[in-house]
Amino acid sequence: MSTTPEQLYNFGFIDEDSKREVRRQILKAIALPGHQVPFASRDLPIARGWGTGGLQITMAIIDANDILKVIDQGDDESVNAVNLRRLLQRTTGVTTTVDTTAASIIQTRHRIPEEPMRRDQILVLQVPMVDPLRWVEPNLERATVMHGESDYGRMWVYMYESVVKAGDLRIATQYPVIVAGRYMMDTTPIPRWDVMRLHNAEALFLFGAGREKRIYAVPPYTTIEPLQFEDFRFKTEFVAGQICARCGAQDTFLTSHFVVDTTNPAGGYWRTSCSDTSFCDKRVLVNTTNQEAPQ
Amino acid sequence: MTAPTWILQASGLNKQYGPGCPRCQQFTGPAHNNSQCPICNTVHACVDAGFTLHQGEVLGIVGESGSGKSTLLQMVNLATPADSGHIWYREPRTPDAEPVDLLQMDAYRSRHFRNDRLGIVYQRPELGLNMRFTVGGNVAEKLLLANWRHVGNIRARIRELMEQTELPPERIDDAPHTFSGGMLQRVQIAKALSSSPSLLLLDEVTSGLDLSVQARVLDLIRRIQWEQQMTMLLVSHDLGVIKQLARRTIVMKNGHIVESGLTDQILEDPQHPYTQLLVSSAL
Numbered sequence: 001m002s003t004t005p006e007q008l009y010n011f012g013f014i015d016e017d018s019k020r021e022v023r024r025q026i027l028k029a030i031a032l033p034g035h036q037v038p039f040a041s042r043d044l045p046i047a048r049g050w051g052t053g054g055l056q057i058t059m060a061i062i063d064a065n066d067i068l069k070v071i072d073q074g075d076d077e078s079v080n081a082v083n084l085r086r087l088l089q090r091t092t093g094v095t096t097t098v099d100t101t102a103a104s105i106i107q108t109r110h111r112i113p114e115e116p117m118r119r120d121q122i123l124v125l126q127v128p129m130v131d132p133l134r135w136v137e138p139n140l141e142r143a144t145v146m147h148g149e150s151d152y153g154r155m156w157v158y159m160y161e162s163v164v165k166a167g168d169l170r171i172a173t174q175y176p177v178i179v180a181g182r183y184m185m186d187t188t189p190i191p192r193w194d195v196m197r198l199h200n201a202e203a204l205f206l207f208g209a210g211r212e213k214r215i216y217a218v219p220p221y222t223t224i225e226p227l228q229f230e231d232f233r234f235k236t237e238f239v240a241g242q243i244c245a246r247c248g249a250q251d252t253f254l255t256s257h258f259v260v261d262t263t264n265p266a267g268g269y270w271r272t273s274c275s276d277t278s279f280c281d282k283r284v285l286v287n288t289t290n291q292e293a294p295q
Numbered sequence: 296m297t298a299p300t301w302i303l304q305a306s307g308l309n310k311q312y313g314p315g316c317p318r319c320q321q322f323t324g325p326a327h328n329n330s331q332c333p334i335c336n337t338v339h340a341c342v343d344a345g346f347t348l349h350q351g352e353v354l355g356i357v358g359e360s361g362s363g364k365s366t367l368l369q370m371v372n373l374a375t376p377a378d379s380g381h382i383w384y385r386e387p388r389t390p391d392a393e394p395v396d397l398l399q400m401d402a403y404r405s406r407h408f409r410n411d412r413l414g415i416v417y418q419r420p421e422l423g424l425n426m427r428f429t430v431g432g433n434v435a436e437k438l439l440l441a442n443w444r445h446v447g448n449i450r451a452r453i454r455e456l457m458e459q460t461e462l463p464p465e466r467i468d469d470a471p472h473t474f475s476g477g478m479l480q481r482v483q484i485a486k487a488l489s490s491s492p493s494l495l496l497l498d499e500v501t502s503g504l505d506l507s508v509q510a511r512v513l514d515l516i517r518r519i520q521w522e523q524q525m526t527m528l529l530v531s532h533d534l535g536v537i538k539q540l541a542r543r544t545i546v547m548k549n550g551h552i553v554e555s556g557l558t559d560q561i562l563e564d565p566q567h568p569y570t571q572l573l574v575s576s577a578l
Contacts, residue, residue, distance in 0.1 A: 149406045153440035154425070157432045160439065163446050164429060164468055230445040 012059035013091040018042050022060035022215070026206060029217035034179025035147070036130050041213040051084055051109055052210025054126035058088060058107050061122065061206075068096045069103035074111035074253070074275035081109075098278040112194040114252050114279040117203035119220055125188050127209040130216065132176040132186040152184050159227050169232050178225045179218060193236045193253040199224040244274045247283035252276060302387050302493060302526055303371070304394070306345040308380035310366050313337025323549065325569060330361065330549040340366040342550045344380075348494070350387050351524040355541030355558060357531060357573070363550040364530045368498050371528060372415050373397060373405045384412075387493050387526075410440045414487025418499035420479035423486065424471050430457075430482050431467040437490040456485040461515060477508035481515060488519065495519075497529045501536055513539055534577040538562060546570045 012019065018040070025039040044052050051072075062068065068088055072081040076098040084107060089096050097103050100113040109126040117123060133143040136154040146152070155176060162170050175195050179185045187195050188207060198205060198218050205218040218224065226234040243250050254272045261267030274280035311319075316335035323329050323339050331338045341363040348354050356364040369375035371382060376398075383394040400408060414437075417423040424433045434453045435443075443449050454464040460481040471479060480500055487495055497516065501509040517540060519525055531537055537544055538558060545555040546567065554567040565571045 145402075149403050151406055151440075153410070153436050156439035157425070157428055157436050160435050160446065160449065161428055161432045164431065231447050 009091050011064070011092055012062055013044070013087070014042050014056065014059050018056075019060040022056055025215045026057065026060070026217065029206070029215045030204070030219050032183070033219055033222050034183030034185040034216060036214040036216045038213055039215050041210045044210070045087065046083070048211040049128065051080060051107075051126035053208030053212075053215070054107050054109070054124045054210075055084060055088070055208075056210060057124045057206050057208040057215065058105060059091075061124075062088065062092055062094060062105060064092065064094060066094050066104045067102055068092075068094050069098060069100060069106045069113075069278075070096070070108070071106065071111060071113070071276075071278075072109045073255070074113070075277045077277065098281075100276075100278060110189050110191070111253070111275055112190060112197050114274070114276040117201060119202040121203045123203055123205050125190070125205065125207045127186070127188045127207045127214070128211070129174065130186055130207075130209045130212045130214040132174065132184050147183060150182065152178075155184060156227065159229070163229065163232050169228065169234065172237075175234070176227050178227070180222050181225070184227075185216060185218075191237055191253055192234070195226055195234070196224065196236070198222075242272050244280060244283075245271045246273050247280045247287060249274055249280070249283060252279065300350055300385065300387070300390055301347050302350050302385050303348040303528075304346075304381075304383040304385075305367075305371065306381050306383075308341055308344040308367065308370055308382070309339075309378045310341040310363075310370060310375065311337050311339045311378060325548040325551050325553050328549065330363070339550045341370065341377075344547075344550075344552055346545055346552075346555065348526060348528060350526055352543065353520060353527040353529055353541045355529045355531065355537035355544040356547060357534060357537050357544055358547035359532060359573075361549075362547040364532075364547050365498055366550075367547070368496055368528060368530045371397075371494075372413060372496055373400075373409050384408075386412075410437055411490055412493045413496060414490065414492035414494070415496040416480065416483040416487050416498065416500050418502045420471065420476070420483055423483040424479065426471050428471075429468050430462075430471055430474065433471065433482060434486045434489055437486060441490055452489070453485075456489055459488070459519075460485040461511075475508075476504055477512055480504070480512050484512075484515065484519070493526060495525050495527045497527060497531075499531055500529075501531070501533065509536075516540060534562065534573065546573065 022039055025037045029037045042056060044055060046052060070081045070085040072078040075081060085096055100115045105122050105124060106113060107124045112123060131143055133146055133155060136158050137143045137146060159169060173189045173191055174186050175192050177185055177187055177195060200221050200223060202220055204220055207216045228234040242254055244254060252274045255275045256270050256272045259269055259271050313336055315337045316332060318334050319332040319337055322332055344367050346354065356367060358364045366375060370377045382397040384397050385394040386392050431453045434456055435449050438449050438452060453467055457464045462478060462481050474482065501512055520527060529541055541558050544558045544561050545552050548569045554561060554570045561570060562574055565574045
């Protein structure tokens with residue numbers, strides 16, 4: 001019987017001691033929602049910054065019976081998502097899916113799937129920058145003390161300056177939030193559209209930053225408060241009149257891309273479509289077969 | 296007539312940088328004109344310092360560079376932890392309440408105390424201001440820490456404070472580096488006053504400013520003190536500044552308080568040889 005190279009590795013690639021260490025830090029992160037817990041980030045066969053934090057969390061928690069979904073920018077078929085899925089699938093042998101409702105673990109970068117997540121699901125987010133205070137306090141030691149003392153005045157000044165300079169809260173991504181009334185947390189590069197979907201959600205959200213060696217978590221039913229002023233409220237992205245060119249959705253997070261006209265080099269046009277491709281596919285299917293639309 | 300109530304009472308404050316050794320006392324102090332032990336190299340920045348500060352009073356701390364006056368101020372500001380001693384604080388708004396020892400507070404409470412009850416103005420504006428934020432943002436910081444969450448109200452209060460400190464309110468959104476040295480000191484004063492503190496700490500506020508600007512800043516401090524009956528702790532090496540603002544003065548040398556009393560008394564009849572030298576060289 002021949003052995004594939006992947007079968008020579010441990011289940012989930014990293015060794016059991018490393019997984020145990022990651023799981024211990026995950027438990028601590030769940031006990032202290034929003035608090036950044038350091039962990040010994042291991043070397044992986046992908047470069048740091050390509051999702052090694054999220055990958056190590058997934059590798060530490062995944063079980064042979066899990067059903068895995070991996071997305072990048074909401075897309076199941078992007079290069080990053082395909083490669084991470086292939087690595088996890090080959091080193092664990094778990095079943096993979098593109099259907100959000102069928103998955104037990106979803107690893108993601110940039111998006112929370114459009115379909116509401118259930119209490120038996122875990123969303124693992126790949127995090128590039130863990131600390132919202134990095135914008136106002138580059139010194140890690142001082143920022144840690146600021147977190148310890150809930151000293152978030154300077155971050156509020158950052159928000160105030162945003163209003164003064166731009167006329168509104170112009171933070172497109174990595175929007176700072178207060179978790180469970182205590183720690184300030186960076187919401188990773190998820191768009192503002194997804195920020196409030198963390199609030200009192202049923203699922204467990206785990207955030208992993210491999211390069212910065214930090215894990216943090218938003219447990220189920222945890223309050224999330226975005227930083228906002230009484231006269232300048234937190235708003236999600238919305239462009240009136242934009243709809244998905246495929247499924248016609250107006251109630252999802254849309255992305256735009258340029259469609260090249262192959263017959264006319266000067267031609268082409270911008271098209272918007274759902275960022276969550278599997279959700280969009282489901283709606284397209286419903287539209288064509290008149291099935292019940294996904295919620 | 297009742298005696299004015301004290302709001303701050305410090306006693307036995309010590310701060311040393313280094314391990315210390317049994318012979319430190321033998322070789323340091325004003326008598327040896329040295330605060331660093333030649334055996335163990337420990338610097339005794341502040342030794343057994345104490346004072347009482349009454350409500351609405353301005354207390355001056357004077358001394359040469361390295362005498363420990365800024366260390367003492369930073370201990371009161373809870374920015375430098377004291378090795379030993381007590382700083383009792385009595386809230387002027389609730390004079391019947393029990394005094395609290397500021398040095399026994401945990402980090403979280405002391406940070407809140409520092410923000411709500413203390414205001415500080417440094418000699419170097421970059422210590423008190425964040426040069427990456429606008430002037431308005433700098434003044435807003437204490438308001439935001441005190442849970443002000445309405446940008447319109449915050450900006451109205453900043454403008455009010457800017458007027459109060461003789462700064463042009465229309466420059467609320469300008470960067471600090473576009474302001475002159477004297478103006479930056481006034482921005483620091485506006486920031487310090489924003490939370491209506493019980494105690495204002497002034498660390499060499501006029502050093503490095505030219506004479507006319509110095510006079511303007513001093514006039515402003517005097518006016519604020521007069522109008523708001525503000526309690527102030529003023530550190531300066533300039534006896535002229537102390538003379539203009541402080542009712543009482545303590546003189547420090549090599550980490551020790553060598554003399555204290557009414558400012559007029561100290562200036563007219565200095566007792567300690569060091570104070571005599573200081574007064575004779577200043578006048």
